[in-house]
Amino acid sequence: MTPDEYCQEKTARSGSSFYYSFLFLPQNQRRAITALYAFCREVDDVVDECQDPQIAATKLAWWRQELSGLYAGKPQHPVTQALQAASGEFHLPEEQLQEIIDGMAMDLQQTRYLDFKALSLYCYRVASVVGLLAAEIFGYQDRKTQKYAHDLGLAFQLTNIIRDVGEDARMGRIYLPIDELQRFGVPAADILNARHSDNFRRLMEFQIERAEGYYAQAIDELPAIDRRAQRPGLMMAAIYRTLLDEIRRDGCQVLTQRTSLTPIRKLWIAWRTWVSG
Numbered sequence: 224m225t226p227d228e229y230c231q232e233k234t235a236r237s238g239s240s241f242y243y244s245f246l247f248l249p250q251n252q253r254r255a256i257t258a259l260y261a262f263c264r265e266v267d268d269v270v271d272e273c274q275d276p277q278i279a280a281t282k283l284a285w286w287r288q289e290l291s292g293l294y295a296g297k298p299q300h301p302v303t304q305a306l307q308a309a310s311g312e313f314h315l316p317e318e319q320l321q322e323i324i325d326g327m328a329m330d331l332q333q334t335r336y337l338d339f340k341a342l343s344l345y346c347y348r349v350a351s352v353v354g355l356l357a358a359e360i361f362g363y364q365d366r367k368t369q370k371y372a373h374d375l376g377l378a379f380q381l382t383n384i385i386r387d388v389g390e391d392a393r394m395g396r397i398y399l400p401i402d403e404l405q406r407f408g409v410p411a412a413d414i415l416n417a418r419h420s421d422n423f424r425r426l427m428e429f430q431i432e433r434a435e436g437y438y439a440q441a442i443d444e445l446p447a448i449d450r451r452a453q454r455p456g457l458m459m460a461a462i463y464r465t466l467l468d469e470i471r472r473d474g475c476q477v478l479t480q481r482t483s484l485t486p487i488r489k490l491w492i493a494w495r496t497w498v499s500g
Contacts, residue, residue, distance in 0.1 A: 255309035350380035
């Protein structure tokens with residue numbers, strides 16, 4: 224199996240919505256964004272699948288060294304071997320890839336966030352940085368597109384947090400800011416014990432509205448000259464906004480179920496967005 228095939232299999236197996244937005248890209252861009260996504264999956268899996276935090280920290284440290292090896296021309300892992308060509312062709316900075324690992328490491332250090340400002344740092348590292356790297360791969364002419372990519376990445380991560388509240392709680396993590404739990408009268412114990420309430424529903428509707436606000440802000444910020452090049456992000460936004468609609472329609476029952484869209488529906492949304500330009 225070649226490094227590119229490894230990344231392709233890793234991405235397809237994840238079932239992520241991102242996969243469907245990659246299908247319409249030219250080959251060199253598709254290979255690069257698939258390698259980037261596979262890297263994100265690898266380091267995320269370290270945190271999610273490793274039960275011992277010390278072992279997870281050791282594995283993340285290995286990935287830090289592997290990134291350094293990549294930029295020294297000596298990648299060992301199939302993902303970094305695939306990333307080598309992408310980093311050169313699309314000028315992907317090592318510092319930003321390292322910052323993604325910084326974000327993953329935060330999951331080993333804390334399971335709560337005091338307020339949205341604290342959560343925003345986490346979202347920046349694990350998602351906005353990915354958005355900025357993706358924007359480099361897709362290409363842009365106006366530097367304002369970087370602000371779009373930053374805010375779109377934040378919107379994606381907020382959507383993930385909303386969708387995965389119950390799943391994260393079963394791992395002992397609550398990403399919803401503590402001050403917002405208090406404002407809506409939702410004890411952390413209710414989330415950890417999957418107790419749905421009207422207050423929880425109102426809390427989640429607030430989270431959805433904020434995520435929607437970032438999607439709208441990001442799309443407004445995207446310069447017209449770069450809209451066509453950045454269509455993969457717009458495709459993802461369309462899929463994720465549809466997911467938010469479904470979560471709201473289901474009454475925000477995210478403590479006990481994981482709302483998702485079928486592959487056919489994701490593909491349809493992606494294609495519709497692509498052809499609309």
